[in-house]
Amino acid sequence: MGEEYTSNPYESFRVFSEMWEKRLNDLLIKSIDQRELTMLTQLGVTAHSRYIERMKRNQELIANMINIPTKKDVANVAKLTVQAEEKLDILQQQIWELQDAFTLAFREQNKLVKEFMEFNQNLQTEWDKSKKELIEVKKINTEVKKLRQELADYQGTKTIVEELKTELTQLKEIKSEVAQFKEMVRMENQKKPLVTAE
Amino acid sequence: MGSTLKGRLPVPNLNTEKDRWCQLYKVLNEPRPEIIPSPRQAVWKKNKSVLWYYPAKEKKYDIPLFMVYSLLNKPYILDISEQNSVIGNLTKQGYDVYMYDWGSPGLEDKDITLDNYILDYLEMAIRVALRHSKVSEISLVGYCIGGTLSAILASITDLPIKNLVLAAVPIDYSDFILPDQWVNAIQDGTLNLDRMINAYEVIPSEFLYATLLALQGFNIGPNINLITRGHDQAYVDKWRRMDKWLKDPVTFSGAAFKQMLNELYKNNKLVKGELVIGGKRVDLRNIDCNILVITSTNDNLVLESQSLPVMDLVSSEDKTYQLVEAGHVSICLTGKFAFAIDPWLSTRSDLN
Numbered sequence: 056m057g058e059e060y061t062s063n064p065y066e067s068f069r070v071f072s073e074m075w076e077k078r079l080n081d082l083l084i085k086s087i088d089q090r091e092l093t094m095l096t097q098l099g100v101t102a103h104s105r106y107i108e109r110m111k112r113n114q115e116l117i118a119n120m121i122n123i124p125t126k127k128d129v130a131n132v133a134k135l136t137v138q139a140e141e142k143l144d145i146l147q148q149q150i151w152e153l154q155d156a157f158t159l160a161f162r163e164q165n166k167l168v169k170e171f172m173e174f175n176q177n178l179q180t181e182w183d184k185s186k187k188e189l190i191e192v193k194k195i196n197t198e199v200k201k202l203r204q205e206l207a208d209y210q211g212t213k214t215i216v217e218e219l220k221t222e223l224t225q226l227k228e229i230k231s232e233v234a235q236f237k238e239m240v241r242m243e244n245q246k247k248p249l250v251t252a253e
Numbered sequence: 254m255g256s257t258l259k260g261r262l263p264v265p266n267l268n269t270e271k272d273r274w275c276q277l278y279k280v281l282n283e284p285r286p287e288i289i290p291s292p293r294q295a296v297w298k299k300n301k302s303v304l305w306y307y308p309a310k311e312k313k314y315d316i317p318l319f320m321v322y323s324l325l326n327k328p329y330i331l332d333i334s335e336q337n338s339v340i341g342n343l344t345k346q347g348y349d350v351y352m353y354d355w356g357s358p359g360l361e362d363k364d365i366t367l368d369n370y371i372l373d374y375l376e377m378a379i380r381v382a383l384r385h386s387k388v389s390e391i392s393l394v395g396y397c398i399g400g401t402l403s404a405i406l407a408s409i410t411d412l413p414i415k416n417l418v419l420a421a422v423p424i425d426y427s428d429f430i431l432p433d434q435w436v437n438a439i440q441d442g443t444l445n446l447d448r449m450i451n452a453y454e455v456i457p458s459e460f461l462y463a464t465l466l467a468l469q470g471f472n473i474g475p476n477i478n479l480i481t482r483g484h485d486q487a488y489v490d491k492w493r494r495m496d497k498w499l500k501d502p503v504t505f506s507g508a509a510f511k512q513m514l515n516e517l518y519k520n521n522k523l524v525k526g527e528l529v530i531g532g533k534r535v536d537l538r539n540i541d542c543n544i545l546v547i548t549s550t551n552d553n554l555v556l557e558s559q560s561l562p563v564m565d566l567v568s569s570e571d572k573t574y575q576l577v578e579a580g581h582v583s584i585c586l587t588g589k590f591a592f593a594i595d596p597w598l599s600t601r602s603d604l605n
């Protein structure tokens with residue numbers, strides 16, 4: 056049994072049929088590839104269309120006479136549902152647009168609130184800083200006042216110094232007058248011995 | 254001689270065969286698997302659309318992902334199973350994920366245009382996600398037509414889109430997967446579906462499923478793959494989930510379908526810069542965020558040539574193009590998409 060040639064007997068059948076299928080298709084395409092056949096088909100299509108049209112017309116006519124709905128009537132009702140669906144779609148799109156607009160507005164609002172909070176915080180910081188500065192300014196003011204007082208005191212001293220200066224000038228003048236007087240006395244003293252010698 | 258022949262003849266393994274046929278029997282007879290989504294929460298609802306929020310298992314990145322799937326199929330392919338879930342893997346990688354489920358329009362939605370889908374639904378949903386996540390930027394991940402709508406929105410909105418990921422995205426409609434004559438017929442107006450769209454008002458899911466099947470031509474590959482790998486339970490489970498998703502298409506608003514056919518497929522206005530949405534001219538040069546464009550090597554529904562022009566049309570400085578080894582559906586089905594965008598996104602998903 057081991058030496059026996061076991062195979063799928065249908066494999067060659069498949070290859071053979073594939074070959075024939077291809078040949079038959081080539082033959083079919085060649086045989087139908089004719090202008091006349093297309094014209095004949097057009098005739099058949101027109102006749103068939105006329106038949107369908109007449110059949111549908113008669114069907115509508117009979118259904119109308121015996122007052123029963125046709126598929127066309129059902130289709131017309133179904134169309135209303137489709138139209139309602141379309142309106143819903145339009146509404147849905149508008150809702151989306153609104154959602155998008157709201158999302159955008161919310162985002163902008165958040166941004167604005169954030170900016171406002173930052174501004175507020177900055178304002179608070181500035182306020183604290185100003186407060187500190189105000190205290191500093193007050194301190195400086197007190198010091199300035201003190202200085203002014205000291206300066207005022209200094210002004211009194213200055214007047215005394217001025218008076219002293221004036222007195223000193225007067226003293227200098229007296230000193231110079233005394234020096235002149237001294238000179239005059241010396242000169243007088245030098246003149247007296249010359250007269251005695253004669 | 255007899256023994257030599259015996260050694261060379263393929264001998265089927267009985268157990269494998271038993272598994273294979275049991276699984277196939279289950280596929281045929283059992284109900285389709287229930288798709289249990291990753292833990293999620295509805296953040297916003299409008300008409301039939303729902304904005305789902307999938308929180309990260311362990312959040313690693315600031316900027317959440319906003320996933321926009323095609324208008325032509327249900328978005329649970331992005332969260333198809335626990336192991337292979339694109340969203341599940343992204344939440345495991347640390348991303349908060351928002352996923353916008355357009356819902357399946359009813360007759361009453363016949364007048365919803367691409368303008369409404371882009372401005373009244375998608376733009377509003379991104380605003381809700383931004384508000385819910387409480388972040389200032391978002392990564393927009395668009396797949397297939399969802400990528401086209403994401404690129405259109407990114408070029409006309411003022412939303413803070415940091416990263417734009419476009420996967421398997423049709424931008425240039427000068428060429429698409431139809432045969433040449435059919436592309437020409439649509440572009441020159443020989444084949445015009447306006448009257449049929451007006452007659453139907455809302456394009457039935459069966460019509461879209463039939464169109465998808467027709468675009469795939471002979472598509473026996475998935476069924477053959479199922480038989481070939483039927484013994485592999487994991488593969489069969491993945492196959493059944495994909496099968497359920499493929500056979501679970503959505504309806505399409507007539508006005509939006511007509512606008513898409515005429516303005517994109519017929520006149521290729523997006524690449525020409527002539528498309529007007531909500532009164533604004535769509536100029537892809539207005540896109541200057543980081544951009545990643547992903548295409549798959551085996552994508553049979555959106556051609557690489559349809560995605561590539563966006564690289565030259567945007568004015569982003571940080572732009573990356575990535576080619577992934579996968580198919581249009583399998584990149585999501587296998588959860589590969591989460592691993593393809595993670596290396597690029599992870600370096601661009603933190604707030605500056």
